[in-house]
Amino acid sequence: MEHLLHSLLHSLLRLHAAVTGMRHRPRDDRGDVPGWVMVTVMTAGLVAVLTAVAGPALQQMLTSALNSVK
Incomplete structure (x- = not known):
């Protein structure tokens, strides 16, 4: 199941990059601090x-x- 989710996420990231024209960037594990705030x-x-x-x-x-x- 985890492999399937990882594969799906990877495919979605590739699709997003293709649609937006962005290059693949290394994943930032810090997150979006202003968004969380x-x-x-x-x-x-x-x-x-x-x-x-x-x-x-x-x-x-x-x-x-x-x-x-009571």
Whole structure:
């Protein structure tokens, strides 16, 4: 299975290079740091917005559920 995935990935990379006209570059294992920072910041922002919008309702639901157990 791993060999199949590796082969598929290699084929997709060759197709991408052919379509975009890019040459094959060695793989950079460091990743896209600015991209990860953006994803992290956007996730934190989404959690903050959801907490602000739905926080009181979620807190009331949790309190109600805990009180019903008592």
